[in-house]
Every structure is written in structure tokens, then in C-alpha cells.
Amino acid sequence: MLIIDLGITGLPGNYIIYLVTRPYNVDHMVEVKNAGIEGDGWFVTINGELALTTDREPAQFGSYDANKDASEDAALGRLNGELYVNDELGWAHAALGFNAVINVGNEWRLRVKAPMDPLRNTPHNRALVKAVSDDDVVAELRNWDSISERSFSVLINGSVIGDILHQSIANLVMLWDGGKITPGPLIYHLFWIRDGSYMATALTMSNLTDMGRAVVEELLRRVDTSGYFKAVDFEVREYDANGQVLWAVSKYVQLTRDYDALRRWYPMIRRGVEWLETNREVTGDESIRGLLPPSWSAEDTGPWTTITGTICGP
DSSP states (O other): OEEEEEEEOOSSEEEEEEEEOOOSOTTOSSOBOEEEEETTTTEEEETTEEEEEESSOOSEEEEEOTTSOHHHHHHTTOOOOOSEEEOTTSBOEEEEEEEEEEOTTOOEEEEEEEOSSOEEOOHHHHHHTSSOOHHHHHHHHHHHHHHHHHSOOOOOTTOSHHHHHHHHHHHHHHTEEBTEEOSBTTTBSSOOHHHHHHHHHHHHHTTOHHHHHHHHHHHHTTBOTTSOBOOSSSSOOOTTHHHHHHHHHHHHHHHHOOHHHHHHHHHHHHHHHHHHHHHSOOSSOTTTTTOOOOOSSGGGGSHHIIIIIIIIOO
């Protein structure tokens, strides 16, 4: 669950704060066919599922399809007032506008709660994601403190390097979702082997070894009967996936010396290596010998497959 506790302070006056949801991704891997705003609790729904709620009633609202842009309307100081929109292109989104009144010495606050993955729009789930309480905020701060205490830290005379590192680790942890990890909400909310292997290693190097191990185990669970590691949660074959997984495993063990985990993982590792040996080019032009054949993604045609897939892996 993502909790945003927004505090606004500044010169006294009346301001408008806009909260705009966007399509989950621009590649249409998840199409947003409809977006809506339910006024009885000021929930924003995406494809009929709960996406977020706020603790304040908006003064403006609007839902948009691909032909209109809520950001543009917000810049002009107005939203269209539509509760729901259906979008054939799959780019529907919604926006809420709030009147932020700041008096002398006063702070205006807005709290938002959003599930990391949308929830079915049921009474139980509506109660679950309803407005954020002080207890929610305190619990979330304690959770972050517990993570920060375990993570890698640097202190150099009062320089900003330590703060930058702390923020980077926080950004990484926010994308960790119970074992899965995603490249970022502004890219796509999918667990992808290519990104996940790097991010698992970053978590481990940050001393968050339990989170790093969970991602590595999720990577390994993606091996199929042939020994191929499924790159992403839809039907695409990316032939650098096996090398990426094997690299992530090797980095985890190198950093943690967790040889018990390595022994447990060995059957899946062996299958992945055998798949590489079976599928790489062994005859023909010497310039491509040892490479895997080109696949769906352009990244697979470069040297990464050679280095990781056929050298590091076996």
C-alpha cells in the first residue's frame, strides 16, 4: 500500500492542488479501458478496480480518454466534471482537484492511499483503502525506520552524499512488492527479469539481503520445463533472460556467501545453463558463434548475451 502524506506551507492564499492518475503504462501491456471517480468516498477506479482514495473531498474532478488531457485542464484551472470515461484506445485516466487554503502560520495537508496493485471494488476493499489515519502514517514511518536501520549508510562530515544514498535506497525499496520488484510506476508495473536482476543485486548491496534474496528466488521460479527463464508476465521470449538470472544469482552468493541457498537453487541453475548450451549458435559464421539467436527485444542483439549468457552462465 502506498501512502502519501502531502503538507503544503507558504504564503497565505488560496491554491488548487491537482492529483492526476495516468495510464498504467504507455506500451499498452495493461490497457486502461475505463477510469472513474466514485463520489460516495472519492475513490478513483481503473478498469473497475480501486486505484486510490483521499481523505479530502475534491472541489473538482474529471475523467478523460486518450483524446483529452487532464494535465492540460489542470494547468488551465479546471477539470471536466465527468465521473466515468470509457476509452477504446486504453488510455483512460482521472483527476481530482482540491482547494488548498493557507492561512497565516497554517499548513494544508492531503493524504492519499493507493494499493500497489489495484483491488476489486468491494465494500471490504473500499474500507481497506479508505482515508489515511494518523496511525497509518505513524506505522509507515516506523516501517521505513526499520528498513533504514538495516540498510547501507555513509556519513562523510555532514555532506549530502549520505542523504542521496538514503533516498536512492528508499526509491528502490518502494518498488519492492513482496518478492517481486518493478522498474517503476512511470515505466510499467510488471516484474521483468532484465530490470529485476539489477535491482535484486542493488538491494543486496544495500544490506537488505532478505529483500534481495526474495527477488532472486522469484527470478528462479520463472524457469520452465525447457530451462528457459520467462522474461516477463506475458508471452515474450527474451534470450538474455537466462544470463541475467544466472548473473543475479552469482552476485547474490558472492555478496552474502549464502551457500545453503546456492545448494537449494542448484537444480534450477543447472537447467538454465543447459538451456543456454542448447540454444546458442555452435556452427556457421564465426562472428556469431556462441551467441543466442535474436529475439523480441533489441537489447538481445548486443554483447550482453555473449558476456552473460555464454561466459558467466556456464
